[in-house]
Amino acid sequence: MLGPLEREVIAVLARHGEATTRDVLLDLRLGGKAVAYTTVSTILTRLHGKGLIERRSEAFKGGERYVYRYRDIEEQYIDSLLGGLITTFGPEGVSHLAARIGSLTEADIEKIRQRLPR
Numbered sequence: 001m002l003g004p005l006e007r008e009v010i011a012v013l014a015r016h017g018e019a020t021t022r023d024v025l026l027d028l029r030l031g032g033k034a035v036a037y038t039t040v041s042t043i044l045t046r047l048h049g050k051g052l053i054e055r056r057s058e059a060f061k062g063g064e065r066y067v068y069r070y071r072d073i074e075e076q077y078i079d080s081l082l083g084g085l086i087t088t089f090g091p092e093g094v095s096h097l098a099a100r101i102g103s104l105t106e107a108d109i110e111k112i113r114q115r116l117p118r
Contacts, residue, residue, distance in 0.1 A: 002052075002077070008033065009043050013053060013070035020067055044068050052076075 002010070012027045013019055019027070025040045044066070047053045054069040085093045104112075 005033075005035070005039075006043055006047060009040065009047065010052065010070070010073070013068055016070075018067050018069045020065055024068070 008028060008031075009024055012024045016023065016027070021037065021041045021044055024044065025035065025037055028035050028040065044053070044055075048055050048068070052071060052073050054071050055066045056069070057064050058067055082094060085097060089096070
């Protein structure tokens, strides 16, 4: 499972396609997140290590930097969430979730959307 800031970093990459650490940092700050450059760098490195995002190296100011790229992980992430649900609650947990999702109204879905990071 991903933490809240990890999800936001992936959302930034999904919007931009590719981004440097500084690009991600600026996007998060524009969204109201008070986060340090080193924190963003660490999260990007960990997400890459988990295979959830891709990166390439490019020359920059006499050195090198990474450019990170969004990878569509929706299916992999949902499988991981369901696996955790089954481990914790058994198959009944997935059945309960399916029933709960099936009973959501449009108003419920809109409330959930409003709580998602932008």
